[in-house]
Amino acid sequence: MYILGGGFIGKSINERFKDSDLISIRKLPKKIKLNKYKTLVICCGISRLVKNDSSILYSEIKKIDWIISNFKKHNLIKVILLSTIDLYSKNKRLINEETPTEISDYYTLTQLLYEKSMTDFFKKKLMILRLTGVYGALDNKNSSISKMINQALFSDTIYLSNHKIQRDYIYIDDFLNIFKKIINKKYYGILNIGSFESQSILSYAKMVSKITGKKIIKEPIRKNLRTYNVQIDSEKLNSLIGFYNHNHENNIKELIRIRKS
Numbered sequence: 244m245y246i247l248g249g250g251f252i253g254k255s256i257n258e259r260f261k262d263s264d265l266i267s268i269r270k271l272p273k274k275i276k277l278n279k280y281k282t283l284v285i286c287c288g289i290s291r292l293v294k295n296d297s298s299i300l301y302s303e304i305k306k307i308d309w310i311i312s313n314f315k316k317h318n319l320i321k322v323i324l325l326s327t328i329d330l331y332s333k334n335k336r337l338i339n340e341e342t343p344t345e346i347s348d349y350y351t352l353t354q355l356l357y358e359k360s361m362t363d364f365f366k367k368k369l370m371i372l373r374l375t376g377v378y379g380a381l382d383n384k385n386s387s388i389s390k391m392i393n394q395a396l397f398s399d400t401i402y403l404s405n406h407k408i409q410r411d412y413i414y415i416d417d418f419l420n421i422f423k424k425i426i427n428k429k430y431y432g433i434l435n436i437g438s439f440e441s442q443s444i445l446s447y448a449k450m451v452s453k454i455t456g457k458k459i460i461k462e463p464i465r466k467n468l469r470t471y472n473v474q475i476d477s478e479k480l481n482s483l484i485g486f487y488n489h490n491h492e493n494n495i496k497e498l499i500r501i502r503k504s
Contacts, residue, residue: 244280244426247310248287251382252325252374252415256284259419271309277317282426285310286325288357290385291350303353307360315364322365323426326373327354328411328435328475339476340373340433367431372422375437375475379415380501388412391448392499395455404462406445409472411437414494417487424484438489439477450492454499 244260246253249267257265266275268287287306289299329351330344346352361369378386384393387410394401413436421436448459464470480487 244282244284245277246284246286248285248325250286250290251379251385252377252418253284253286254381255379255415255419256286256422259423268306268309271305275313277313281318281320283314283317283319283322284325285322285357285361288325288354289350291329291348295348295350297349299349299353303356307357311360311364319365319368321426322361322369324357324361324369324371326358326371327351328373328375328437328473330354330358330373333471336472337474337476338435340435340479370425370431371433373433373435374418375411375413375435375473377413377415377418378498380498381415386412387444388447388451388495389498391451392455392495392502395451395457396499396502399457401448401452401457401459402462403444403448403459404465405470406443406448406461407464408444408470409441409474410444410447411439411441411473411475412447412491413438413489414491414498416497417489417494421480421484421487424487425480428483430483434479434483435475435477436480437475437477438491439475439480440489440491441472441474442491447491447495450495451499453492454496 244263246257246263246265247268253265257263289303331338331342332345335342346355358371376386378388382389391401452459
């Protein structure tokens with residue numbers, strides 16, 4: 244498969260699937276050879292953690308145009324676009340694939356542009372995976388759980404704000420296992436991917452604290468656009484691959500081991 248994107252998830256997919264080519268399009272290469280694979284994975288959207296202002300609109304629109312221009316004559320069988328659950332309305336208690344979307348910042352605007360553009364162009368070849376927060380060894384310590392681990396390993400304290408907020412995170416290995424199960428499924432459209440085990444930020448921190456022995460300090464609550472609870476319905480994914488079991492404590496323990504090595 245072709246994998247567009249040199250970030251954390253793209254690199255992780257490329258490491259797991261040996262029969263793949265990772266193509267970074269940050270500098271929009273003028274020439275690429277496209278005569279090898281029939282599957283395209285698009286995970287090149289800029290992360291909110293990198294930049295989230297109006298300046299990303301131009302660069303992301305250029306990426307979208309580059310993708311369409313370079314793959315319009317390529318005989319693809321399947322296109323998989325990695326998107327985000329941040330697109331969903333924040334007013335819904337339980338999110339499923341039919342939950343209305345809303346734009347809350349420049350990041351979600353560009354993600355919706357990817358979805359709309361790829362849907363218009365690739366039509367029935369397209370599978371859109373809307374992901375929860377993903378954490379793992381290659382995430383440059385940017386994910387919320389990696390930040391907790393980093394604090395625990397290099398200081399005496401794990402500092403938390405908005406510790407009561409419910410979040411759904413998925414470990415990269417679990418995502419890759421799910422990805423492997425669905426990549427050859429004859430499914431097209433939107434599919435939510437997560438652990439479907441929403442827990443408070445404090446609960447995740449307690450797992451890190453239990454393993455490292457470091458204390459937790461709760462900071463004052465800071466309300467912002469991301470101060471909302473996340474709970475996702477797993478029915479559609481379960482119907483496609485069956486129930487998938489996640490063990491956050493074991494995953495966090497594994498990531499701590501990696502960070503220490």
